[in-house]
């Protein structure tokens with residue numbers, strides 16, 4: 726296993742970050758916490774391991790990090806929150822009005838839980 730996979734799997738202790746099902750080898754997917762749809766990257770702080778079903782179901786939605794990633798470490802969740810807050814700073818112009826409203830609510834919620 727390469728180092729990056731190892732670090733990501735450590736965040737959830739080898740489980741799916743959402744449903745807690747053990748994930749090994751081919752069944753692991755790397756979820757973008759800040760979705761690719763919004764431009765989120767595979768930066769280490771933006772990735773949490775999910776099983777394929779959970780990743781597919783999450784799609785490109787902005788989830789409540791604390792509630793959604795029940796099986797991720799506190800540290801992993803904090804890292805993902807800071808990534809999102811930093812990511813969306815000064816990026817408003819890239820999104821339409823509806824998206825900006827969704828993002829603004831999301832960031833406010835994140836800031837309350839840090």
Ligand SMILES: [Zn+2]
Pocket residue numbers: 741742743744745746775776777778779780
């Ligand atoms: Zn799952």
